[in-house]
Structure formats: C-alpha cells, structure tokens
Amino acid sequence: MSHFLRRQGWVVGLFALLIVLFIATRIIQPAYGSNDFGSLARAVLPYAFAVAAQTVVVIAGGIDLSVAAMMALTSVTAASMMNGASEEYALFVVPFVLAMGFALGALNGLLIVVTRVPDIVVTLAMLFVLQGAALLVLDAPGGGIAEWLKALISGTVPIPGLPDAIDAWVPKALLVLIVCLCIIWIPLRRSRLGLSLYAIGSSELAAFRSGVPVKRTRIIAYALSGLLAAFGGLALTMSTGIGAPIPGPYLLASVAAVVLGGVALGGGKGGLLGPIVAVFVLRLVRTDLTLLAIDPNVTAIIEGAIMVAVVMFGAFITMRGRQ
Amino acid sequence: MSSTGITPVPFGRRLKRFMADRPLIPLVILLVILVVILQILRPGIVNERWIANTIKFAIPLAILAGCQTMTMLTGGIDLSVGTVATMSAFIMATQVVKQDPAVAFLLAMMPAVLIGLVNGIGVGVFRVHPLIMTLGTSLIGTGCLQVYQRTVIASGAKIPDFLAWLGTGVTYGFPNALLLFLPLAALIVFTLARTGFGRLLYAIGDNERATRLSGVQYWQVITALYVTSSVLAGITGLLYIGLIKAPSLSLAEPLVLPSVAAAVIGGTSIFGGRGGYTGTIIGALILTVLTTLLTILQMPEGARRILFGLIVLFVTAAYLRIVEER
Incomplete structure (x- = not known):
C-alpha cells in the first residue's frame, strides 16, 4: 500500500x-494562450507515443532501442503511400501502417525469444535494419498526407454547452493522444496480459514458475511497443505533413521520460500516466527556453543535458534500490 | 539462426571449437573470399592502388572499432565516437585558420577528453547503461558543434597540410596513415593483452561483481577506458578529415554503425569479456571491402544499413551458440 502511495505520489x-512550469511560462510570456497550448500538444504527440512504446517494454523488463527508427520507418511509409493518393486511400494506409508497426515489433520480440540474444543487442540491430528500410522507402524527407489526417490534430474540439474560452484549451491533438492511449492501455492494464507484463518485468523466473507464458508475453510487449511507435510515426507525419527517414532524438527522449515518469528501468514498476506527464514537462521546458529567446541550438544542448541528467539520476536511484 | 546446427554433429562441433579457438582464420578466409568475388565481378580491380586505397579507408574505421572493442570488452559500447571524431575534425579545421597547429590540436582534443570524462563518470559512477549515456553525450556534443559552427562561419576552414599528407598520402605504395595506425594498433593490442589495465577490462566484462569484490576500483577503470576511447575517436577525426578533406557537421557519423559491426565481426563479444583487437582490424578490412562490393553492386545506403544490422544480429547469435556449447 505504501508503495502504491509512493508511486502515485511521484505522478502527483x-x-x-x-x-x-505552466505558471512560469505565463510569467515569461504573459501572452501564452490556448493557441500555444495547442501547438505544445501537437509537438508532444509523437514524443508521447514514443514514450508509451518504450514504457510498455520497460515495464516488461526490457528496453527497445528501435523506437525512433520504427517511427521513422512508419512515418515514411505512410507519407510515401499517401503522397498524391486520394483521401479515402488513407483509410487503408492508417491500419496498414499500424499493422506493420505491430508486426515489426513482434519480430523484435520473436528474435529476442528465439535467438536468446539480449534485448539491447537485438533492438540495436533492428535499429540499423529499420533505419536502412526507412532510407529505402524514402531517401530524403518528402511524401504527403491526406488532409483529413492533418485536420485530425489541428484546431480544437467544440464541446457543446461550454464557452469558447474553455473550448480553446482542448486541442484535438491532446484528445487524439488520450483516446488512442486509453483504447490500448486501459484494457491492457485490466487484463491478464497486463498483469503478465508486470510479472515478467518484476521477476521472470517467478513469473515463469507461476505459469505466466513468459515468451509469449515478451513478444506481445514488443509488438505493442511497435504498434505504439507506429502511432508515433503517423503522428509525426500528421504534424509535419511529410515523412523523414532520419529519426529525431526520440530514443533518448523516450528513455528519459520513462525514467522521469517513475518507471524503473529494471521493469515491473510504474504506469503510463507518469511518463506521459513527464513528456509534457520536458516539452514545456523546451518551450520556456524558446520563449526566453535562447538560441535553438543552445536549447538542444540544454534539453540533451537535462535528459542525460534525468537518466543518470534514474540509474542512481535504481542502483540505490538494489543495494 | 545457427547454420552450424544443420551440419552433422561431430563436424559441426569440431567447426564450432575451431571457430571459438581460432576466430582469426575464418575471418581471414572471409576477407579473401570477398576480395576474390570483387576480382571476379570487376576483373583487374584488385591492384596495388586499390589495396592502398582500401587500407586508407579501413584505418579510421579500424581505430573507431578499436574504441568499440575496448568498451565492449567491459560489456559497454561507445556510440559517441562519431560525434567526438566529427567535433575534433571540425574544430581542427576551423581553428587552424587563425591558430598555431599545436594550439588547434589541443583545442580539438578538448571536447574529446570532456565527453569521454562525462561518459566515464555516467557509466562508472552513476551506472547508466553505456548505450544510453553515450547516445546522450553525442546528442549534446552535436548541439555544441552546431552552436560552435555559427561562431566560425565567417572565418572558413582549411585542412592542415600535415593531416592531408597523413590521411591521403601514399609513400612507396604504403599509405602514410599506417605511420599512425601501426604504433596505435600495436599499443592497443599490447595494452589489452599484456598490461594490468587490459586485464582489468576483460575481468570487468567477464564478471563485474567478482572484479569489484577483488578490490578493483570499478569507476576509475571505466572512466579511464571511456576517456581513452574518446581520445582515440578524436585522433580518428583528425585522420579522417585529412582523408575526406571536407569538414561537415556529420563527417564521421556514417562510421559509427560500421565500427560496432566491425568489432562484432572481429569476434569481440558485445556482452564483454571475450575478444581482441586483431580480429577487429580484420573486421574493419572486411567491412571496407564489403562496402566496395556493395557500391559496385549499386546497393543503396539503406540496404547497406540493413545488412550491417543483420550482420550484428547474426554474428552475436552465432557467438552465443558457440559459447553455450562449451
């Protein structure tokens, strides 16, 4: 019980x-309003999915280094398939790309289980492979996207009965994020499978001896991670309108947010809410730095330093916990 | 995954033993096979000039792979080598315009030492996974380089004659870069095989807990290791700029994945405790020849990356089988 409280305490x-941070933002830039919040939500979207992808695997006691490359591959695939195609065609592209992410994630898990090579090496090798595949699909940023997908994350949601002033603070991007994550996460968390994920992350041997199908659960964990990364890739294409074969700093960001979100890198602990809030925190820090008129390149350095510091702190805590 | 499992057991087992005991011989055979294929595809391509050229391009890769070999012996990896090499090359090329070459050299090596130190402290003291740590520092390094680039954009860059001579020059059919590489390689091989520091690296990779319990200051060894690795990467950057002669912000990035692959092919276990530098050198040669081969076959960059990824995965899985067999 105390552990539960402590965990929730972290999220609180x-x-x-x-x-x-929001108050600080308002102080720095009094004009910071609903529009800026909307663009923050749009910027967070791909990061949030990357973090969710990483969280599922980390809870199951692994790590997925191929998250960013998977996002790049799904993003360029979606962008090149939708380039110049009809609006309705996108209805086919979206499930296809999601299925591709799921299948490639499952391949990750399968390779780990079959070859018995540690997850870190397998996903590193897959990082190379997926990056190469992304370059084969599109060798330079390009492609296009259906208009309705773009519209899906821009603007706000009109809620009947609420004044516009409040409406304006509910960007569509945020809603898309919440809906997508809830559809995947809540049933998972409530199911036997979700319990198995925590079980194998906590102690693989104990889980095995209590009858949890360890191998199958591990494969599913990586498949879900691939699915979420595919969501991230789609979000990337939706917000930029194109696909880029070279992935952004999503890998490091995802690990940093997972650590900051209170999910232990050893596995078996934490939830999805913490890492998602952590992503907002990290992005908002970036916004603040930009608002302070700091050179964007310097912002990148500070951001990188914060992420490294967070990861170092997380590792330190984990080490203390073990002793 | 294991192709050796299909062959009849006695022969298969003997083959595995052989591979485990003398990993260099199959590697050399593979290298020769690749050269022969190249000669068949393009008759007459294999001549003195080609060999000198191949060695010239293999040397920077081999030194970076040396960084990977040493860090992998302890169960780590150093993904910041590409950024470090790029930084030192870029700083050298831009500082030498105004400064004395010696001063420029010292300035160029500074970020290398710094990044190595941060890596070492992160991995050794805070126990961050080396992969994440070095990825993070390389991200920060790239950011710093971008900021730095804007301060020197007006002054331009030039390649010091000495580095150009070292990187591209050929004397009596031998690339000048060998003057740097041979002592360096000898030093690495000697350090790994004959000195206390080298043994500690193997010991940590083999059983970290036991090593620490026997009184080794883990963090000191790791910090020294990552600083060494970074300095080597910095030197590679200087050599590479003499070879490529076009300073850019992503100069040595394309060498990072092949350097990991070269060390893995050369028989260094990514889990630590097994391997050596001689195999890595041959691994770097194999990859350079393979790259030529793929270029001749007109394979795009993407396919090359896929191939490198599969090589790392396949070789690691194969080594795992061999180790389990014993």
Whole structure:
C-alpha cells in the first residue's frame, strides 16, 4: 500500500511540476494562450507515443532501442503511400501502417525469444535494419498526407454547452493522444496480459514458475511497443505533413521520460500516466527556453543535458534500490 | 539462426571449437573470399592502388572499432565516437585558420577528453547503461558543434597540410596513415593483452561483481577506458578529415554503425569479456571491402544499413551458440 502511495505520489509531484512550469511560462510570456497550448500538444504527440512504446517494454523488463527508427520507418511509409493518393486511400494506409508497426515489433520480440540474444543487442540491430528500410522507402524527407489526417490534430474540439474560452484549451491533438492511449492501455492494464507484463518485468523466473507464458508475453510487449511507435510515426507525419527517414532524438527522449515518469528501468514498476506527464514537462521546458529567446541550438544542448541528467539520476536511484 | 546446427554433429562441433579457438582464420578466409568475388565481378580491380586505397579507408574505421572493442570488452559500447571524431575534425579545421597547429590540436582534443570524462563518470559512477549515456553525450556534443559552427562561419576552414599528407598520402605504395595506425594498433593490442589495465577490462566484462569484490576500483577503470576511447575517436577525426578533406557537421557519423559491426565481426563479444583487437582490424578490412562490393553492386545506403544490422544480429547469435556449447 505504501508503495502504491509512493508511486502515485511521484505522478502527483510531476503534475505539480507541470503546473509550476505552466505558471512560469505565463510569467515569461504573459501572452501564452490556448493557441500555444495547442501547438505544445501537437509537438508532444509523437514524443508521447514514443514514450508509451518504450514504457510498455520497460515495464516488461526490457528496453527497445528501435523506437525512433520504427517511427521513422512508419512515418515514411505512410507519407510515401499517401503522397498524391486520394483521401479515402488513407483509410487503408492508417491500419496498414499500424499493422506493420505491430508486426515489426513482434519480430523484435520473436528474435529476442528465439535467438536468446539480449534485448539491447537485438533492438540495436533492428535499429540499423529499420533505419536502412526507412532510407529505402524514402531517401530524403518528402511524401504527403491526406488532409483529413492533418485536420485530425489541428484546431480544437467544440464541446457543446461550454464557452469558447474553455473550448480553446482542448486541442484535438491532446484528445487524439488520450483516446488512442486509453483504447490500448486501459484494457491492457485490466487484463491478464497486463498483469503478465508486470510479472515478467518484476521477476521472470517467478513469473515463469507461476505459469505466466513468459515468451509469449515478451513478444506481445514488443509488438505493442511497435504498434505504439507506429502511432508515433503517423503522428509525426500528421504534424509535419511529410515523412523523414532520419529519426529525431526520440530514443533518448523516450528513455528519459520513462525514467522521469517513475518507471524503473529494471521493469515491473510504474504506469503510463507518469511518463506521459513527464513528456509534457520536458516539452514545456523546451518551450520556456524558446520563449526566453535562447538560441535553438543552445536549447538542444540544454534539453540533451537535462535528459542525460534525468537518466543518470534514474540509474542512481535504481542502483540505490538494489543495494 | 545457427547454420552450424544443420551440419552433422561431430563436424559441426569440431567447426564450432575451431571457430571459438581460432576466430582469426575464418575471418581471414572471409576477407579473401570477398576480395576474390570483387576480382571476379570487376576483373583487374584488385591492384596495388586499390589495396592502398582500401587500407586508407579501413584505418579510421579500424581505430573507431578499436574504441568499440575496448568498451565492449567491459560489456559497454561507445556510440559517441562519431560525434567526438566529427567535433575534433571540425574544430581542427576551423581553428587552424587563425591558430598555431599545436594550439588547434589541443583545442580539438578538448571536447574529446570532456565527453569521454562525462561518459566515464555516467557509466562508472552513476551506472547508466553505456548505450544510453553515450547516445546522450553525442546528442549534446552535436548541439555544441552546431552552436560552435555559427561562431566560425565567417572565418572558413582549411585542412592542415600535415593531416592531408597523413590521411591521403601514399609513400612507396604504403599509405602514410599506417605511420599512425601501426604504433596505435600495436599499443592497443599490447595494452589489452599484456598490461594490468587490459586485464582489468576483460575481468570487468567477464564478471563485474567478482572484479569489484577483488578490490578493483570499478569507476576509475571505466572512466579511464571511456576517456581513452574518446581520445582515440578524436585522433580518428583528425585522420579522417585529412582523408575526406571536407569538414561537415556529420563527417564521421556514417562510421559509427560500421565500427560496432566491425568489432562484432572481429569476434569481440558485445556482452564483454571475450575478444581482441586483431580480429577487429580484420573486421574493419572486411567491412571496407564489403562496402566496395556493395557500391559496385549499386546497393543503396539503406540496404547497406540493413545488412550491417543483420550482420550484428547474426554474428552475436552465432557467438552465443558457440559459447553455450562449451
């Protein structure tokens, strides 16, 4: 029970940090309004999916280094398939890309289980492979996207009965994020499978001896990670309108947010809410730095330094916990 | 995955033993086979000039793969080598315009030492996974380089004559880069095989807990290791700029994945404790010849990356089988 409280305490603390950051943002830039919040939500979207992908695997006691490359591959695939195609064709592309992410993720898991090579090596090798595949699909940023997909994450949601002033603070991107994650995460968390994920992350041997199908669960964990990364890739294409074969810094960001979100890198602990709030925190820090008129390149350095510091801190805590 | 499992058991087992005991011989055979295929595809391509050229391009890769070999012996990896090499090359090329070459050299090596130090402390003291740590520092390094680039954009860049001579020059059919590489390689081989530091690297990779319990200061060894690795990467950058002669912000990035692949092919276990530098050198040669081969076959960059990924995966899985057999 105390452990449960402590875990929720971490998330509550993160929320408090987020609110403090919002207040700070308002102080730095009094004009910061609903529009800026909308663009923050759009910027967060791909990161949030990357983090969710990483979280599922980390909870199951692994790590997925191929998240960013998977996003790049799904993004260029979607962008090149939709380039110049009809609006309706996108209805076929979206499930196809998601299925591709799921299948490639499952391949990750399968390779880990079959070859018994550690996850870190397999996903590193897959990082090379997926990056290469992304370059084969599109060798330079390009492609296109259906208009309705773009419209899906831009603007706000009109809620009947609410004044516009409040409406404006509910960007579609945020809603898309919440809906997608809830559809995947809540049933998972409530199911036997979700329990198995936590079980193999906590202690593989104990899980095996209590009858959890360890191998199958591991494969499913990586498949889900691939699916979420595919969502991230789609979100990337939706927000930029094109696909880029060279992935952004999503891998490091995902690990940093997972650690900051209170999910132990050893596995078996934490939830999805913490890492998602952590992504907002990290992105908002970036927004603040930009608002302070700091050179964008310097912002990148500070951001990188924060992420490294967070990961170092997380590793330190894990080490302390073990001793 | 294991092709050796299909062959009849006695022969298969003997083959595995052989591979495990003398990993260099199959590697050399593979290298020769690749050269022969190249000669068949393009008759007459294999001549003195080609060999000198191949060696010239293999040397930077081999040194970077040396960084990977040493870090992988402890169960780590150093993905920041590409950024470090790029940084030192870029700083050298831009600083030498105004400064004395010696001063420029010192300035160029500074970020290498710094990044190595941060890597070492992160991995050794805070126990961050080396992969994440070095990825993070390389991200920060790239950011710093971008900021730095804007301060020197007006002054231009030039390649010091000495580096151009070292990187591209050929004397009596031998690339000048060998002057740097041979002592360096000898030093690495000697350090790994004959000195206390080298043995500690193997020991940590083999059984970290036991090593620490026997009184080794883990963090000191790791910090020294990552600083060494970074300095080597910095030197590679200087050599590589003399070879490529076009400073850019992503100069040595394309060498990172092949350097990991070269070390893995050369028989260094990515889990630590097994391997050596001689195999890595042959691994780097194999990859350079393979790249030529793929270029002749007009394979795009993407396919090359896929191939490197599959090589790493396949070789690691194969080594795992061999180790389990014993």
